[in-house]
Amino acid sequence: MVEKLISFSLKNRMFVLLVATFLFGWGIYSVQQNPIDAIPDLSENQVIVFTEWMGRSPQLIEDQVTYPLVSNLQGIPKVKNIRASSMFGMSFVYVIFEDAVDPYWARTRVVERLNFAQRLLPQNAVPTLGPDGxxxxxxxxxxxxxxxxxxxxxxxxxxxxxxxxxxxxxxxxxxxxxxxxxKQYQLVLDPLKMQYYNVSMDQVMKAVQANNNDVGGRKFEMSDRSYIIRGLGYLQNSTDIEEIALKNYNSVPVKVRDIGSVQMGGDxxxxxxxxxxxxxxxxxxxxxxxxxxxxxxxxxxxxxxxxxxxxxxxxxxxxxxxxRSELIEKAIASVKGTLLEEMLVVSLIVLLFLFHGRSALIILIQLPISVAIGFVLLQAFGISSNIMSLTGIALAIGVVVDDGIVMVENAYRSISERQQELDTNQ
Structure with a gap:
C-alpha cells in the first residue's frame, strides 16, 4: 500500500502539490475561524436558574423555592444531573445537560418548565436564567x-x-x-408613632408603591386642538416620599414624615x-x-x-x-517561536549532514502543512486554540521533525545506493 502511494505521488506530482496547497489554505482559514482562548473550557454543559427572595433564611429558601424548582425541573430530556444550593435570600439550581446538547435548546426547555413551576413559588420569588456563559x-x-x-x-x-x-x-x-x-431610598419608621396613628407597615408599603406611578387620561379637545391628559406621579426626591399621605387621623392627613424619616442609603x-x-x-x-x-x-x-x-x-x-488576551497572545507567540526555531534548526542540520538543499526544503514545507492540518482537525472537532492544544501542537512539531529527518535521510541514502549500483553496472 505504501509503495503504491509513493508510486502514485511520484507519477502525479502536480496533484500532490495541489492537495498540499489546498490543505495549507484550509489550515489558514481554520486558524482564522477557530476560537482562541487561554485555557480549555472543561466546564459542564449547564443552565443556571437563579431566584432571589431577599430577607429569607436559607432553610426557608430551601423549602419554598429550591425544592419546588428541583422537583419540577427533573424529567427534562437529556439531563444528567440537577444540583442546587440555598443561601440567605438566594437560590441557585444547576441543571447539567449532556455534552452534545445545544446550550440554547437546553435553555429553552428549562424556560418551559419554569413557566409551570412559577405557580408553586411565593409571589415575590421570580426565577431567572443565568447568562449563557x-x-x-x-x-x-x-x-x-x-x-x-x-x-x-x-x-x-x-x-x-x-x-x-x-x-x-x-x-x-x-x-x-x-x-x-x-443607591436606594430608605424609610426609617418610628414604631411608636405608627402605633399612635394606627398605621401598619403594609399600609406604608402600598401607599409608597401607589404614589410612584404615572397614569394616563383621555384626549381633551379645545379650540380645534387636541390635548393628551396624563398624571405625572413618579417620585423625584426624598421630599416627595415624605409628603405621601397614608390615612386621615381626626380629619388630618397622616404623611410619611409624620411617622418616620426618609434618607438616601445603600443596599x-x-x-x-x-x-x-x-x-x-x-x-x-x-x-x-x-x-x-x-x-x-x-x-x-x-x-x-x-x-x-x-x-x-x-x-x-x-x-x-x-x-486574558495577554495570556492568549503569549501562548500564540510561543507556538510561532517554536515553529520558526525548529524549522531553522532542522534545515541547518539537514544541510550540514546531507549537503542537499532539496532535502532541507522538503522538511521546511512539511512542517507548516502539518501544523495547518492540525488546526483543520481542531476546527472540525470543535476544539478551541488554547494553551493545551497549542502546547500539543508545539510538542508534535518535534515528532514531525524527527520523522522528517529520518525519512529524508533514509530516502536520500536509498537513492544514493541505487545510483551507485546503476553507475557500477554501467
Missing part, C-alpha cells in the same frame, strides 16, 4: 479610577451607563457589576471589592458567551471602552484588572 467565561475585569465621585455615584454610573454599553459588544453574555453601593452588601489593598473600587466582569472567540470579544470590549470613555465624567477612567 461557561465556567471560564470571565475574560475581562475592569474597575473605575476617580477622585471626584463616591462609591455610590460610581456604582450608578456602572449600572446605568457602562454596563448597558458593554453588553452590546458581540459575544458578551453579561457584564456583572461589583463594588460600591447601590445591603455581602462583600466588598478591594484593588491592591488601596481601598474599595467599582467595576465590572465581562462574561463571554459560550463558544465565542475570547480574543475577538476582548478586542471588541476594549474598543467599546474607548468609545465609552468619551462620555464619562471628567476625571473618571477605566483601569484593567484582568485581561
Amino acid at each position: 461557561t465556567g471560564v467565561g470571565h475574560i475581562f475585569w475592569y474597575h473605575l479610577e476617580t477622585n471626584t465621585m463616591d462609591l455610590g455615584e460610581q456604582r450608578a454610573l456602572q449600572d446605568w451607563y457602562i454596563k448597558f454599553a458593554l453588553q452590546t459588544v458581540p459575544g458578551v453574555a453579561e457584564v456583572a457589576s461589583f463594588g460600591g453601593f447601590e 445591603l452588601r455581602l462583600g466588598i471589592f478591594d484593588a491592591d489593598g488601596k481601598g474599595e473600587v467599582v467595576g465590572g466582569i465581562v462574561v463571554m458567551r459560550s463558544g465565542e472567540n475570547a480574543n475577538k470579544v476582548i478586542q471588541g470590549v476594549q474598543q467599546k471602552m474607548q468609545e465609552i470613555q468619551k462620555g464619562l465624567p471628567e476625571g473618571v477612567r477605566f483601569k484593567t484588572s484582568y485581561d
